[in-house]
Amino acid sequence: NAGVMQNPRHLVRRRGQEARLRCSPMKGHSHVYWYRQLPEEGLKFMVYLQKENIIDESGMPKERFSAEFPKEGPSILRIQQVVRGDSAAYFCASSQGTGRIEAFFGQGTRLTVV
């Protein structure tokens, strides 16, 4: 049973480009969470999704950031017109959402904006 898979592991974008981060949850998990870790800071919640639904996006910046978790395929975190301040490690986690709520994390995508 493969763990949470994130790709790419490293992503370099120039200012103004778009970044797409992908997350495939663990088999059987229907809940996905995205977190961001800025240098020297803890994990900041961004968004919580279930299949085809955004449950809580209270941690998402109002502009340029969006997330989806389609019926088929991975969850996508999309950052448009990236700026240097978007450079961070982005972690995806998944959980079953019922009973056990321990979330299992992927290895993260390190985004660098140059």
Next chain:
Amino acid sequence: DQQVKQNSPSLSVQEGRISILNCDYTNSMFDYFLWYKKYPAEGPTFLISISSIKDKNEDGRFTVFLNKSAKHLSLHIVPSQPGDSAVYFCAASQGYQKVTFGTGTKLQVIP
């Protein structure tokens, strides 16, 4: 608004001694608490959890204590081993909602 707080950014402990990591929370609606361990360049790994109906949960060398009246929990590692050196995140949730993380405590176990 930091609802989960880890006030000690770092902690150094001698190998074989006890490591105590502390965490405070402000949201009285949290009913489930978790500890995660994170190595550099890796994702956090679930370590141990505790429900609000309990005050202690033990798993091998790791024990989590919950004091609901004080809104405080702690993770005890005994005996500490060099391989335990990592960043430890405290986290909390309400029902099946999002998990809110603290800012982490970097533990260094000195051989």
